[in-house]
């Protein structure tokens with residue numbers, strides 16, 4: 001008969017501990033979501049890179065410049081060839097084969113050219 005209340009009390013303590021343990025990660029999740037929302041409203045910083053222009057595709061409204069670029073330490077990117085959204089003005093005087101220095105900003109999964117020069 002004595003064992004029953006002790007076991008019951010032990011269960012209550014364990015239950016209380018479980019509830020507390022679940023509350024703490026829950027609070028951290030909220031903090032992280034808050035931080036992500038804050039990060040999403042702030043503009044991503046521009047990253048710098050160097051590379052060689054491989055192609056310039058001018059569609060009606062958007063221009064894509066394909067650049068074989070070196071590593072981008074700021075984003076932990078390896079060297080690769082990829083497209084950047086650009087404007088005709090940004091690419092004025094530039095051509096395929098040009099060695100360029102440029103900066104860009106990620107907007108979602110799209111890389112937007114911020115500046116570019118030979």
Ligand SMILES: [Cu+2]
Pocket residue numbers: 069077079080081082
């Ligand atoms: Cu890239």
